Amino acid sequence: MNQVTDRWGNRITLTDERWQHIIEWHPELEAFQEGVLEAIRKGRRRQDPIDQQKYKYMASVEGLPFGLTHIVVVVRMGVRKFVLTAYGVEKKGGE
Secondary structure, eight states: OEEEEOTTSOEEEEOHHHHHHHHHHOGGGTTOHHHHHHHHHHSEEEEOSSOTTEEEEEEEOTTOSTTOOEEEEEEEOSSSOEEEEEEEEOOSSOO
16 A cells, blocks of 8 residues: 655555556556656646546656556545546647
8 A cells, every 4th residue: 555645735545456456457557656656746636527526637657658658547535535546648748
């Protein structure tokens, strides 16, 4: 289990179970757990317009495979703040 703090002071948990989910569905991120945590620490954050307790953090990460340029981390905010999932995306033209 890992805990990191985002730029807004939220302490967010990445459980071992959620990490296993991420690498099962997105095996290209297996070597990028630190990139996932860094996206939470320093990435851009957007609130989901429908589920206002869900946020997506996004940050560019060097060395991702398959032309991917950024990692997106989906976080549930509530009493407990935890990672739901993460995945890579290709984003053209910077952040």
